[in-house]
Amino acid sequence: MGRIDARFGGSTTGMKALVALACVVVLVASGCFAEQPSTPSDSHKEANNTQGSARAEARSDTRDSTTEAAKPAPKEAAGQGVANPESKPQSQPKPQPQPKPKPAPRPKSKQAAPPAGAIRPAHGATVTVSRVIDGDTIEISPAVNGLKDVRLIGVDTPETVDPAEGVEPYGPQASAFAKREISGRRVRLEFDQERMDQYGRLLAYVYAGGTMFNEELVANGYAQAYPYPPNTAHAGLFAAAQRRARAAGLGIWGLSTAQKCELANRGNGIGEGSPGCTSGSGRQPGQEANPDGNKPPLPAGGDYDCSDFATREQAQRQLLPDDPYRLDSDGDGQACEELP
Numbered sequence: 001m002g003r004i005d006a007r008f009g010g011s012t013t014g015m016k017a018l019v020a021l022a023c024v025v026v027l028v029a030s031g032c033f034a035e036q037p038s039t040p041s042d043s044h045k046e047a048n049n050t051q052g053s054a055r056a057e058a059r060s061d062t063r064d065s066t067t068e069a070a071k072p073a074p075k076e077a078a079g080q081g082v083a084n085p086e087s088k089p090q091s092q093p094k095p096q097p098q099p100k101p102k103p104a105p106r107p108k109s110k111q112a113a114p115p116a117g118a119i120r121p122a123h124g125a126t127v128t129v130s131r132v133i134d135g136d137t138i139e140i141s142p143a144v145n146g147l148k149d150v151r152l153i154g155v156d157t158p159e160t161v162d163p164a165e166g167v168e169p170y171g172p173q174a175s176a177f178a179k180r181e182i183s184g185r186r187v188r189l190e191f192d193q194e195r196m197d198q199y200g201r202l203l204a205y206v207y208a209g210g211t212m213f214n215e216e217l218v219a220n221g222y223a224q225a226y227p228y229p230p231n232t233a234h235a236g237l238f239a240a241a242q243r244r245a246r247a248a249g250l251g252i253w254g255l256s257t258a259q260k261c262e263l264a265n266r267g268n269g270i271g272e273g274s275p276g277c278t279s280g281s282g283r284q285p286g287q288e289a290n291p292d293g294n295k296p297p298l299p300a301g302g303d304y305d306c307s308d309f310a311t312r313e314q315a316q317r318q319l320l321p322d323d324p325y326r327l328d329s330d331g332d333g334q335a336c337e338e339l340p
Contacts, residue, residue, distance in 0.1 A: 124190040124204070129182045134160045135174030135222055138182070138206070144189070149201040152214045153192055154238050156226035156266050158252065169259040170252045173320060174222040181216070182208050192231035203231060218242050220320070221251020226266045242268065254317040306336035315339060 130148075131139040135157025138150050157178075158171035189204040197203055206213045214234070217223035219241040227235040246253045252263065257276055265271030304325040309315040315336035319327050327335035 124188050126186060126188050128186050129184060129206075132175065132179045132183050135171065135178050135217060137201070138178070140187075140189075140202075144202060145195075147196065147200065147202045149199075150189065150204050150206070151197055151199075151201040152217070153203050153205055153231050154226055154228070154234055155214050155217050155223040156264060157217060157223040158263055165264075168262055168264075169255055170222070173251070174217065176324075177217070177220070177222050177320075178213075182206065182213055185209075187213070192233050194231050205234065212237075214238070215241050219245055221245040221248075221253055224252060224263070224266050224268045224270065249316070251320070254319075256317075306339060309336060309339060312336050312339040 125144050127140040129138050130141040136152040157174035158168035159165040160167050160171040160175050188207040218238050225238040225242045260270040261277035263271045265273050319335040
């Protein structure tokens with residue numbers, strides 16, 4: 001038995017070796033010596049399974065999409081937009097916010113119409129000159145805001161009706177000019193910053209036939225410029241007119257120094273207290289307007305003639321722009337040229 005076991009044991013070992021050799025030959029012949037991947041772990045197996053499933057689903061989706069593409073599109077019912085039940089619903093656009101409507105403008109409240117006769121600064125008022133009081137003061141009809149007397153703005157003529165001043169030189173001539181030019185005429189009043197003075201008179205610029213009468217008084221030497229703030233809208237116009245009248249020696253600018261000293265001082269270098277005027281040179285109330293005898297008294301008929309003057313210089317002082325006394329026979333601006 002022992003020999004049998006030994007023989008079989010050796011035989012068995014030899015058989016194993018022979019089988020192993022044969023296996024090697026077979027493996028070499030069949031490429032069994034190529035490197036085999038190691039046995040994946042459980043996590044690798046799960047990943048492979050997941051990838052395999054994804055590939056399978058992708059192939060399935062591809063087949064499904066191909067099949068769906070091959071199918072004809074379902075027809076919509078006539079007159080109805082019936083969507084394909086198999087297709088996915090389309091996303092609806094978001095509604096755009098609608099602009100809020102603008103509120104309707106509120107109607108403007110109507111202003112009450114001004115009472116009749118009220119002062120309208122933009123247009124003034126149109127009235128009739130019912131009376132000339134003196135050179136720079138008139139009376140109008142109808143009244144404006146209950147006021148009838150109008151004081152012309154920016155000018156000052158010599159006094160004729162003020163009892164405290166008496167009749168000043170060239171005052172009667174200024175009053176006569178105003179009566180001749182605007183008495184009884186329709187005129188337009190223009191207002192400035194203030195409407196009324198301390199004496200309850202309207203303050204206005206007076207327009208007659210498109211010409212401002214205030215300026216006419218200054219331009220012809222019947223008045224001196226009298227700027228009185230805040231009513232100075234036309235102060236520059238009056239100053240320019242006064243320069244021309246003064247240079248030409250018209251009206252009050254042709255008076256003697258003593259006569260000029262009797263006038264009111266409005267800052268124009270003439271009048272009481274101006275340079276060249278002594279304290280006693282001014283005329284006292286009620287004094288006759290004929291100082292130093294340089295101007296002859298007005299004749300009874302109220303009309304001068306060249307024979308009333310001793311010299312041409314005296315006559316020249318009474319030469320008015322419209323020459324009411326007819327002292328300038330040839331119209332060259334020189335009065336009574338036949339006099340010495």
